[in-house]
Amino acid sequence: MPERLAARIAGMDWDSLQASLDEHGYAKLPALLHEAECSELIASYEDEETFRSSISMARYNFGIGEYKYYNTPLPALLQLLREGLYPNLARAANRWLEQLGHTAGYPAQLPEFLDQCHASGQNRPTPLILKYEKGGYNCLHQDLYGDVFFPFQAVFSLNQQGEDYTGGEFLLVEQRPRAQSRGHVISLNKGEGLLFPTRHRAVPGSRGYYRTTLRHGVGTITSGTRYSLGIIFHDAE
DSSP states (O other): OOHHHHHHHHHHHHHHHHHHHHHHSOEEEESSSOOOHHHHHHHHHGGGGGGGEEEEEEEGSSSEEEEEEOOSOOOOOHHHHHHHHHHHHHHHHHHHHHHHTTTOOOOHHHHHHHHHHHHHOBBBBBOOOEEETTEEEEEEOOOOOSSSSOOOOEEEEOOOOOHHHHHHOEEEEEOTTTSSSEEEEOOTTTEEEEEESSSSEEEEEETTTEEEEEEEOOOOOOOEEEEEEEEESSSSS
């Protein structure tokens, strides 16, 4: 199974995905996770040894729902997703840095980037699984866990909107300087994913590129239970 997933990641149209990141700030992935893989991840939700912590969103005013951070070592599927998606996202991250007048600085491979996290005291893994039931939602936020962060992350839908739940669209809101915010409402089918910025993105303007700020969240679940998988590339303090 891991080998087949690696081939799926490598076989995606990365040129088109890179173009979408540049044009829209996000890129929708095809059904990268197969049904059996989605079911396996959902089934593991109650296996407490798989996770290092469980967070109730309501307790921290993050929304209504629950998420769990995976423990180390990460399950093979998550490790492969994290390592397989990273290199092409590092290309985009370095491109955006250069467009904004900075020196490209993200390593080509994930282990080298994680070394930077660990040198800054960020040693805890951040991939997570999220569960929302009717009435649940996730407030707009950014997933920053320390001084070192990677400018992209990914989310995957683990069950089917319209069958297992209704509502619960992914929300991405972009604030441009001296302008009103722009929102994107994105639906994902089971196994599909989304690549999106963690904090900022580069946008072309009349005087060159400038930086916008993004936050993401989840709309209210109107029925059923929604599961999703989050792949964050930087570790946490």
